[in-house]
Amino acid sequence: MFQIEATAVAATFDAAIAQDAGLDFDVPIPGAIGAPYGSAQCMIKGLVLVAEENLSWELWLWSKAARAGASYNVDSWLGRWTFLAADAVRVSGNTRYYYFVPSLEVPYRDDDVADVNGLLHCTLIPRGAAHVIHKLLLVKIYCQSAVPWT
Secondary structure, eight states: OOOOOOEEEEEEOOOOOOTTOOEEEEEEOOHHHHGGGTSSEEEEEEEEEEESSOOEEEEEEESSTTOSOSSGGGOOEEEEEEEOGGGOBOSSTTSOEEEEEOSOOEEEEOTTOSSSOOEEEEEEEEESOSOSOOOEEEEEEEEEOOOOOO
């Protein structure tokens, strides 16, 4: 049995995103997470979104920076999470909206690199709103080191 220390990585941005359009961003995997096994991989344990507007969002995850490839055999899409407007919570009427997905066990490996300097390749998509401009404040992805897999 071995002990794994969990850590959090975050991306903060303030950008205009059109409805159903994606905003690509990459989150560095800290060296301490990838280092035990010599590769840019981790186990995704949880997700947090903090937003100014109560909207539906999708967070897509990719194994490569190129994201969608020209053919099916090179596409690097791994999956997505949907955050509905009804999922958001807030403290009072003038605070931000918080979305949370706990208890995940998602193995992730950055297929662009073979060392500890990997990235989580993400796309954020606003869904189901009549608004055109959205301001997202924070995407936080909780990770921990993972035993290597092939």
